[in-house]
């Protein structure tokens with residue numbers, strides 16, 4: 209085995225990094241072909257300088273990591289590359305006598321959320337994003353997006369309160385749930401949220417009763433067949449029904465101001481935006497027929513990180529085609545996963561392992577009975593009832609990588625791998641995180657597996673089934689570059705401008 213290092217904090221650190229910068233976060237793969245660093249402790253910096261020499265005094269709790277707390281009631285906001293915090297958490301677990309120290313934990317990189325916002329502004333400068341809160345209502349994510357000036361798509365009283373409580377004006381909220389409890393509609397009116405969607409006649413009667421001054425947006429059906437999570441089965445008015453709905457709204461003296469659609473969450477063929485915008489245009493014309501003058505086009509969510517630029521092009525072209533005269537029309541969107549999916553990573557501890565006994569030879573019972581069955585089963589301390597609910601609800605597949613093995617963060621690419629499966633900690637057999645993957649056969653109980661891209665539809669829907677806590681989040685503003693500084697500046701400005709932000 210090529211591993212020579214052990215975790216130790218008392219000695220100076222040498223770390224070799226092959227030219228990484230903020231923009232390279234995403235393309236960096238850690239297992240197999242990752243950079244070769246030699247380290248026997250952790251540092252809180254990965255800069256482009258080839259070798260850094262730091263001492264343990266500068267580890268968390270030391271002077272380079274802890275900063276003024278911008279929001280004293282929230283968890284600390286650290287600095288430094290997220291990978292470093294993943295490894296810090298692993299090291300802390302190995303040193304701490306606290307049994308909770310080995311719990312799974314997230315590292316959230318707020319600079320990644322910020323970078324996504326810049327990307328949004330670069331590609332869709334004329335479309336104002338209303339972040340879909342349900343995707344990840346993390347307190348720092350919400351504050352950062354509020355600071356950056358986005359609006360918010362809320363679906364319940366709870367989400368509306370959460371946004372108002374951080375000091376956001378109700379005019380920056382769209383209540384984008386077409387089927388609301390009447391008490392929730394009334395409450396929206398009370399707290400000043402007036403923009404809300406509908407897609408059926410009953411909703412109009414409710415709104416007429418509970419919030420007659422609301423500004424309504426008719427949600428139409430869009431082709432959702434090219435998305436991982438389809439919505440049409442539950443929401444959306446067929447175009448043929450729209451004239452009738454608008455006539456009813458007129459009759460009830462309600463104000464309809466625009467049209468929304470959602471192509472489905474996790475859209476893998478962004479050409480569907482073209483058709484959706486065309487339908488929206490038809491609905492706009494129906495509005496004119498009914499005596500309304502629509503002023504809001506809401507193009508919904510569905511934006512996938514990898515396809516974002518493509519989606520933006522389809523949208524921009526479609527809007528230019530079908531809404532060539534956009535005077536008096538405001539265009540908004542409801543992105544969720546686009547902002548957060550890559551901003552969170554999860555570190556999990558291997559708490560149990562089942563493998564063919566080393567001396568059982570090649571004809572042990574497992575391989576004989578089911579030759580395709582992964583030979584090594586790893587049990588980790590978060591699962592589908594927790595953060596990995598995204599596997600069940602959001603149809604995701606996740607890919608583990610080795611975070612630490614035998615007390616080292618370095619795994620040689622020559623390390624032999626075995627067919628493996630990864631399981632959550634509960635007593636339910638549905639709790640399978642990864643049915644088949646290749647992982648080093650030398651992994652043992654106490655080693656750590658990491659998962660990237662864990663920010664969307666994960667933490668928010670995690671349960672405590674079987675008595676397992678929801679994994680905590682460690683926050684960083686990213687490396688030490690200009691982006692991190694900008695994130696801290698925006699958050700600090702936001703906290704100062706509105707003391708509710710605390």
Ligand SMILES: *Cc1c(COP(=O)(O)O)cnc(C)c1O
Nearest residue numbers: 340473474509510542543544545
């Ligand atoms: C879930 C949802 C979104 C967010 O979808 P993403 O695919 O995460 O962008 C936006 N709008 C509505 C109405 C939703 O239900």
